[in-house]
Amino acid sequence: MKRLIRVLAILCAMAFCFCALAEDATNGDTLYQVALLQSLVQGYYDGIVTVEELSRHGDTGIGTFEGVNGEMIVLDGTVYQAVADGSIAIPSEEETVPFSNVTFFDVDETRALSGVADMAALQEAMNGVVNELGANCFYMVKLEGTFDAIKVRSEYKQEKPYRALDVALAEDQTEFDYEDVRGTVVGLYCPDYMGGLNTPGWHFHFINEDRTRGGHVLQISIKEAEAAFDMTDGFEMALSRDAAFQEMELAKNVDEAIHKAETATMEADSDAPDVNDSFWISEITDDIFERIQGKSFKDDCTLPREDLRYLHVLHVDLNGETHEGEMIVNYHIAEDVLDILRQLYEANYPIEKIRLVDEYGADDELSMEDNNSSAFNFRFISHTTRVSKHGLGLAVDINTLYNPYTKIVDGERIVEPITGEPYLDREADFPYKIDHEDLCFKLFAEHGFEWGGDWEDRKDYQHFEIPTALIDEWYPSNQ
Ligand SMILES: [Zn+2]
């Protein structure tokens, strides 16, 4: 039941009405960024520009202050500081800033939102608009309205020597829950390619209507809000000449630390979101369809879109870190696959990545080389008009790099992915290996799937599929 409510809430959230195209989206404007999120996350908390300087580059935005002394919200030209007790201060103009993004806000697009159940639903709704307008620009967003519930955090000012941000927050983060509150959320969207300089996707800060409470948004449920989007096609960055800044290794991958710093709450076991809220099935909504059209859902796709389902899941990697996953499968097996992935998650079974193959341009080889687990990718069986099992969404591949496909053709060994060759030795010990003792094998077998590792003429250790006899019943014209 919970899952159904969740799906309905998302459908509601996406049913926003188109309001107005208030201003020409081609108005050039610039996102001004102080330093990198990467430098902040690694513990560079020294101010680089003053509040006064920052204000010259924008009237709307988010950020923090020297020593991560609270969360910054810039709104209508005023810089607000949500300090550790959750209250709002107005910083002096000489206060300095180690990280921030601001722009001069002009409204390019507005949408009405209602019944947005949670953060994931909000991001999905926001992404829908961004994908429509163009996902490779920046967006500053203002969401003004009434929030059923909102959880924000701030933090105590840090003293030198500074610790990394996730470590500092684990100790010094403070959290506040507000219910039925009016106010404004300022959000920043960065495109995918910004991974080295900021964080791709969304980052939200909140301030209430009378400007007395606020912070970095951890959880949200929107009753009603108007979302105004400022599409931003310029970028400017201010860096520090300071020796300590120059010595930082800024290309180091700190994605995990960023994720933790931005989303972790103080509650015990907070890294693990509510399992039932996180495993759900939806139809292929327009937003999802946009992501797969012309990629896994090829132009000649003969499988009706209505036969596919989108799965949202959690999975843990080898380090025990939880990640969100997405998979598209046939509706006949949606409940089964969701159940299998939920049981694997609850058993801490490591799956490195569960992403749509569309993120790899629907290129199986690239997806497999990245050890990605996925299912639907439309194609005909070579030289036939029959659709393959992956093309029907009736086969699932798990931990693909470590469980390659192999066959001897004309005396030559084919391996897919090509980088999976070291894992052809199934007697060897290595992570993610699927065999008959493996929980993943057992769960798929229990749910009626066949395993490609049991085939004689070829081996496909990553692959679980519905038996042909059953598929012939479901799709009699595909024989
Ligand atoms: Zn923040």
Ligand SMILES: [Zn+2]
């Ligand atoms: Zn497969």
